[in-house]
Amino acid sequence: MKKVRVPVDIKRRREWRFELPLTAVVEGRLPQGRNFKEAVQIENISSTGAFFCLDSGVVVGARLNIIIDLPEELADQQPLKLQVAGMAVRLEKPGKEKKQGVAVRFDKVFKFIGGPKN
Numbered sequence: 001m002k003k004v005r006v007p008v009d010i011k012r013r014r015e016w017r018f019e020l021p022l023t024a025v026v027e028g029r030l031p032q033g034r035n036f037k038e039a040v041q042i043e044n045i046s047s048t049g050a051f052f053c054l055d056s057g058v059v060v061g062a063r064l065n066i067i068i069d070l071p072e073e074l075a076d077q078q079p080l081k082l083q084v085a086g087m088a089v090r091l092e093k094p095g096k097e098k099k100q101g102v103a104v105r106f107d108k109v110f111k112f113i114g115g116p117k118n
Contacts, residue, residue, distance in 0.1 A: 020045055028064040030056060042068065049086065049106050053099035062088040064104055067113070075114070084110040 022042040029035050040052040050066070058064070068082040085107045092101030 022068050022070070024052065024066050024068040026052070026054060026056075026064055026066050028056070028058060028062055031059050031062075047106075049089070049104050051101065051103045053101050055099055057100060058088050058091070058102060060088055060091055064088060064102075066104065079114045081113040082110060083113055 020042065022045065024040050024042050025037060026040050027035070027037045036056045038054055038056050040054060042050050042052045044051050045068075050068075063085065064087070065083070065085050068084070070080045070082055072078060072080065074080055086104040087107075088102050089105045090103035092103075094100050
């Protein structure tokens with residue numbers, strides 16, 4: 001009897017990705033040296049990175065600063081933001097919306113801005 005190998009869809013990610021529509025502001029420097037600041041909608045996020053679309057045209061390796069608006073339910077109905085930096089590690093070509101998909105790997109250092117006062 002001949003054994004048949006069935007292809008298995010292996011997920012290579014080590015962490016869960018959450019499909020959360022979070023608003024954020026991304027800042028960085030374009031290849032031409034010009035700084036940019038752009039409002040974005042994060043499509044998915046994990047403990048190590050995020051994916052969103054930009055009009056700005058960054059390149060792989062670009063350093064980005066991201067300030068993410070977190071749901072107020074996390075901070076007793078107070079505004080809370082997560083400030084994190086990272087590097088663009090993957091790009092997707094612009095589609096019909098003419099925006100470039102950007103995958104960012106976060107640095108290990110982050111900070112919360114706002115939230116409940118103790």
